[in-house]
Structure formats: C-alpha cells, structure tokens
Amino acid sequence: MFASLSFDVPPSRLAAVLVCVFLIPLAISRLGCNFIMKKSAALGLIDQPGERKIHTQPIPSGGGLGIWLGVVAPLAVISILALFRARLALPDEVALRLEGVAFRLKELWTILGLGSCLTLLGALDDRYNLSWKLRLSVEFLVAIAAVSLGWRATFFVDAPYLTYPLSVLWIVGLVNAFNMLDNMDALSGGVATIASLFLATISLFLAPNPISGEPQYFLAFFLVALAGAICGFLTLNRPPAKLFMGDGGAYFIGFLLATTTLAATFVGENAPRSAVFTPVVVLAVPIYDVVSVVIIRTLNGVSPFVGDKNHYSHRLNALGLTKTQAVLTVYLTTAICASGAFYLYQVNLICAVLVMAQTIMTLCLIAVLEFTARKKIREQSEAIKREEDVAEKSRKNKD
Secondary structure (H helix, E strand, O other): OHHHOOOOOOHHHHHHHHHHHHHHHHHHHHHHHHHHHHHHHHHOOEEOOOOOOOOOOOEEOOHHHHHHHHHHHHHHHHHHHHHOHHHOOOOHHHHHHHHHHHHOHHHHHHHHHHHHHHHHHHHHHHHHOOOHHHHHHHHHHHHHHHHHOOOOOOOOOOOHHHHHHHHHHHHHHHHHHHHHHOOOOOHHHHHHHHHHHHHHHHHHHOOOOOOOOOOOHHHHHHHHHHHHHHHHHHHHHOOOOOOOOHHHHHHHHHHHHHHHHHHOOOOOOOOOHHHHHHHHHHOHHHHHHHHHHHHHHHHOOOOOOOOOOOOHHHHHHHOOOOHHHHHHHHHHHHHHHHHHHHHOOOOOHHHHHHHHHHHHHHHHHHHHHHHHHHHHHHHHHHHHHHHHHHHHHHHHHHO
16 A cells, blocks of 8 residues: 555655654644733633532633644744745745645635634633533534535535535534543543544555645645644643643634545545545544533433533543543543554455444443443442441431
8 A cells, every 4th residue: 555655755854844844833832822821811711610620720721722823823934935935045846845835725724714713712612601502503604614615525425415414513523522522631632633643644654645646745744733733732731731722722623633534535546435434433532422422411311512521531530540541541542443544445345344343342342331330330339328328327316
C-alpha cells in the first residue's frame, strides 16, 4: 500500500515540516491560553464548582480560545504568504506549495469561519449559560451551512436525501460528543489529539489523493496543526488543571474533526470502499460516550441535555480507577479502536466488516463490564446501608 504513494518531499524534510507544523501552533496556543488565564475573571470565564463538577475550586475557562488562536493565527500567516507569493522572492518549491494553499484558501477559511462561530457560541455559553435549545439550533444551522457548501459524505450512492442529513448529524454529533467528553482534566483534548494524529497519519501514508496519487499533505498538515494547538492547551489542562477549554474549545475541535473527515478522501483507487468508515473507527470512543450517555439518561427518565456523571470516564472512576487512570484508560481505548483503521486499507470487504465488528464488540464488552461492576457496587452499597439501618434500629430499641 505504501508503494502506491508518490512522495515528492524527502522524508527528512517532511519530518522537519511536520515538527514545525506541530510546534508553532503549540507555542501560539500556549501563549493564548496564558493570556486567557490572566483575563478570565474580567471576561467572566470562570468555571465554578458544582454538583456535576469534579473540581472543588473555581477554574479559569475559555482555553478553547487559545486553541482557536493556535490554529487560526499560523494559518492566517500562511494564507497571507500564499496570496502575495508572486511579490515575494521565494524559492520555487515554496512558491509552488503556496500556490496549492492559495487554491484551497476559500475552503480553508469557510471552515475556520464556521468553526469560529461555534467557538463564539461556546464562549458565550461559558459566560452566560445559554439554553440547550439555542445552542443546538445554532449547531444545526452551522452544520447545514457546511454541508450545503460541500462538506458531506457520499457513501458511493447518489442519494442526497440520505447523505445530507447524515452529514449534518455527523457534524452536530461530534460537536456535542467532544463537549460531553470534556468532563475530566486532559480528557477531551487528549482524545482529540490522538484522533487527529491517527487521521493525519492515514492521510499521509494510506489514503493518497485519488487524482494525483500524492499524500493528502494539506489535510494532514491541518490535522497536525490542530493537534499541536490542542497540546499547547493541554500543558495547562493536565491534572490538576489550571485551565479548562470550555464549550468553545470543545465545539471548535469537534467541528474541525467532523468537517475534515468529510472533506478527506479516505478511499482511493487502490483502497477498498470499506475504508470510508475510517473516521467512525478512529472516533469510536467519543461516539460511544455520547451514545451511551444518551441511552443511560433516557432510561433514567432524564433529559439527554441535562449534564450528569454517567460519562465513560465517570463510570471508570466509579469502578475504582483514579481520575488519571480513567483518562489514560480512555486514551488507550481510543488508540486501540483507531488502530483498527489501518487494517481497513489492507484487507478485503469481509475482513473490513470484521474490523468494524471488532471495534463495536470491544466497546460493547466495555459496556457489559461497566454495567456488571456498577451493579455489583450498587448492590454492595445497598447491603451496607441496610445493615447500617438494622444496626441503628437495634441501637434505638436498646435505648
């Protein structure tokens, strides 16, 4: 499969470029997050402790604005260079690359513009606690706009009445999945980083552009830049967190991952069509978390839009894992599921179906273990409470 790729960049130079693409957004994001931390009180971006919160002290929020800056600022500089490349004395190779960037500037800034709308929405929610109806309405409007402008899945069928709604649901679902996953220090950002790097690797080495046969450099660099910006934030979000990303960051990350997976070409001339499910496999854990939480809340007669502590990470914590162990377990589960995406490019359709089935069965196994263990813990707690009640009644009778 690797032999089918046509690399026109020496490996050493490609590695150096990837490192720069990762580190520059990281540095900008970290500087932006430092600024947000200092201004969080004035901006009203403070996450207060509460019944559904795991922290006991007020924590600055709005770290998502730092992530946004880490992505947008370097891309703005690259875009300016691309627009004025003809007036600059640049090496031919650099000018050629910038010409490719210029060709995709409209696409790039359309996505960044729509993502920025969601970042603003999330920041306003962090500040004013907006209603879920308003938030969801704006999310659907932004998703519909993105799909109408071309970011949609096709699934190799000419059925817009099916693919359009599914693409909208994919965007809205991932936006909320990463927001709901943001319930422990370094959790949502860490999972997004793992997913971004897996998708970037696949774009570079397994899913070439079907027309040119070259790796999907633009998409891969974008995902690596996103991972770098998130890691800049994670330096302040690792336990114990000094800064939270807030809804703005989660919305921005979820939207970018949703739209880039729709824009990417995961199925080329030499790849099986089943590779189209690569994003589902890579993002299986966020999907599992949001689906399982909605099911639990619905079965408990609670609105799916009311927060609680029934998330995957919370359930692991309830089983006896520390918060750090729970987060690392979610990381591991993400990497295990995402690694299955590599096999989608090496096997036939039947084996690809088995890869998908294996991913689903892995998550189902986790769900069964969680349910069984939590049921046992609940029964033990109820038994202890009954024993305490009996002892208390006995003591009162003696008195």
